[in-house]
Amino acid sequence: MIEGNREVAGDAALGVAVSAVVAVAVTMDLGGHRAPDAAAYAFVAGLGALMLVRRRFPVLALVATATGLLAYYAAGYPPIGLALPVAAALYSAAEAGRLMVASAVAAALVVVSTTFRLRDGEDPGYLLGFELASTLGLMVAAIALGAAVRATRLLRAEQRRSADLAAAEREHEAGRRVQEERLRIARDLHDVLGHTIAVISVQADVAREALDGDPEAARSALAVIRRAGDDAIGELRGTLGLLRDQGGGEGRAPAASLRHLDPLVAAATAGGLAVELATEGEAAPLPAVVDGAACRIVQEALTNCLRHAGASRAEVRLRYERDRLRVTVSDDGRGADLTAGPAGRGLTGMRERAALLGGRVVVTSRPGAGFRVEASLPLVARR
Known part of the structure; x- marks a missing residue:
């Protein structure tokens, strides 16, 4: 939500800046067949308003800007340049990944504008030797900046994705190691208890057979059962200590x-x-x-x-x-x-x-x- 508010505020600020710069150029009234009026300044406001939709509809914003600019010149208003009013829209289209569209619109604007101005009798030396170079330079810079911002954003997104994948892989590996450790503990416990139970079973048979005829052998067998039981209890306690002690310190069963x-x-x-x-x-x-x-x-x-x-x-x-x-x-x-x-x-x-x-x-x-x-x-x- 905060990020969305920041984007809206940024687009609004960009729109105000575009309108302000173009309004200054219109106000200077550097010539033209028609003096600036309310319609001219409405065009200026429209250029700024298009910046509010540049993220969702970058191509629409660019095409509308180019169309409005051509209509402005067709109405005979004072010249305001070509690249300056359309630079923000070119940047937005390139930033949105519409590089070919931005390049095509820029080229079309240059061709149409130059053709009409030459037909109207403007000085070819000035138009083609100075203004065309500066116009193309500004347009190319706007498109390149938008493409660079997009590339940087994609690179950061890929880095975040790689970091997330690495974190998930580490978590998966940690889980796998935990499962392996649990399996090892279960096997060890099975081995120890199986061995102990086998000893107890054999000695219980010995004690039962010797109970009447050989009390000493029965006592010896029962002593072995007692030791085996104590060993099993010690092993169980050690295993429980191992499970409790995740840090590997005191309480770990001997390997x-x-x-x-x-x-x-x-x-x-x-x-x-x-x-x-x-x-x-x-x-x-x-x-x-x-x-x-x-x-x-x-x-x-x-x-x-x-x-x-x-x-x-x-x-x-x-x-x-x-x-x-x-x-x-x-x-x-x-x-x-x-x-x-x-x-x-x-x-x-x-x-x-x-x-x-x-x-x-x-x-x-x-x-x-x-x-x-x-x-x-x-x-x-x-x-």
Whole structure:
């Protein structure tokens, strides 16, 4: 609303200026067959009034100005020049993007005016040598100024549009990162709780079978269940702290890492699974995302051994190569026919983790031959 009021005020001021300048030229009465009268000054007022519609109807304002100017001269009023009365209308048409129309009208005015004035006997040397150059110069300047203002306005609009698109892209990217982080947290929570529940389930069976005949074994199994429950509660609290702490400070859950494999192996061993951990090659610092993904893959594989494989032994092998880390987890369980149905969420999660880093996970098994999980993770995480 304010911008609209400013435009109206600006157009009114321009109209007053045009009328004032042309009125001075009319009042000077530099010759002509007819002295200035009310009709001449009505023409002056009309030129100024056309500036009020120049934005909505730029071509109409230009054509009306040119037509009025020709009618003014045809009536024999004193000369007021050609370019001066029509300059504002030429500027407005060019500013509105009607460059060809403005140029055509200017050329037509020059041709018609020059033809009639030569026919009336005016001095060709003065008319063609001096006045024509100044008239064309003023007309070209008005058209060029209008075109430049339009180009500047379009450039600024494009810059604003680009800035808006960039802001929208940044917002979209931030939203995508939030979703990825939520997905990562959900996967981590699934892995931790799945592993903990598997340990609790196995130990609950041990406690139930040993409750009457071997109270000591039952107490040991219940102690393992208690520790597993405490670990799960700690993980949940850490995850809630992570969700609350958007700034990444205090309360953030510790990231999964191969440095934490010993507690995983101990929990699996307490669940009745004998785990052998072996490392090949020279252990090197890993990118955090690769380190975390490798740890979660091992955790998910051991959980599978406890919950589904019916295994008594498992082997975890880490092999450090020049450009990648290979993780292999195998067991001596009953195995399964992986072609018989869709992969479980755990196997799918392992594959997705590796794929996000530019790696891959291959799971092989057959009935009676156990499971074998082979993961290949690049040491430089894919961006």
